[in-house]
């Protein structure tokens with residue numbers, strides 16, 4: 135089998151995008167998603183410096199480097215230009231900007247595509263837990279790093295669909311469907327991380343591996359946007375000094391329930407979640423959910439017992455709804471205890487498996503309050519937003535351009551956005 139190169143298409147209409155790519159979990163590169171918008175004119179580091187060189191960014195030591203040498207790990211704020219001056223002075227720096235809010239100066243240069251909006255606003259949530267991030271449940275991040283950086287092969291736990299837009303520099307993208315988990319040796323690393331080190335392979339070896347296991351590859355060029363299906367395995371390599379941002383969208387009620395806010399990560403959640411994200415109305419998949427919800431609610435003596443019970447319920451669901459993925463192979467019984475240890479180490483210090491009633495009580499509901507509205511207006515004025523820019527940022531960040539239409543939760547999200555280092559207009 136030859137390694138599959140990810141196809142390139144022109145901006146599809148929303149219906150076709152959802153039917154041909156989201157529904158079928160097929161990655162694709164859109165060559166002109168933001169054609170005609172100001173962001174499309176940013177194709178080099180010089181273009182970016184001229185447009186937003188003085189914008190502050192949150193930078194930190196790369197995750198794996200920080201983990202191996204915590205005493206030298208750094209977390210700070212510097213401007214875009216300062217960051218690149220630092221890279222010139224220290225070409226091997228492990229400092230990068232990753233997974234941080236998109237600064238207002240950059241956010242104003244593009245418009246969130248309509249197809250990113252939720253289409254399930256009238257459907258009840260699983261176990262009645264209110265949406266934590268607003269009606270459209272959106273999230274977005276920027277990434278800025280020097281050549282040679284990479285993100286080790288892993289899958290994300292938020293169950294959202296992803297668009298990754300490359301502004302300047304090229305990025306190598308290698309993807310594998312969730313069902314490749316056995317070949318990706320997921321039991322040898324963290325529960326969401328592969329035991330296969332693509333970063334240690336030559337390009338020819340990477341392509342051989344992709345052909346053997348059945349993956350996808352591409353090098354994303356400036357101005358291009360890749361669609362990555364929810365929960366897909368991804369490896370990203372910085373071919374050049376590069377900048378990109380992602381838009382995370384269209385998570386459905388199942389994804390909100392099964393995501394890392396509530397549940398651990400493993401191959402069962404990943405595989406079931408991937409199919410539910412693309413095809414949530416599939417009866418075989420939907421029928422598997424009540425037993426998982428019941429297990430979630432069942433009292434357990436410890437977190438370990440809870441995770442163990444959930445893994446059994448998720449495995450049964452995979453066996454019933456996705457027999458073709460051969461869930462029995464995901465984790466051989468002799469590795470089950472070791473896998474449980476790793477999951478507990480991964481989530482032990484965080485809040486998961488909370489009582490849905492308590493969760494519901496902790497989340498604000500209802501429309502934006504007059505105080506919130508006034509706070510947003512005052513802060514927006516102080517940060518230099520015009521009315522038009524405020525509407526634009528509300529649209530990109532929350533999928534709503536009318537301040538009056540926000541919920542309390544969305545107002546909180548936006549206030550957090552405005553407080554981020556790049557929140558002010560420069």
Ligand SMILES: [Fe+2]
Pocket residue numbers: 285288289290368
């Ligand atoms: Fe990721």
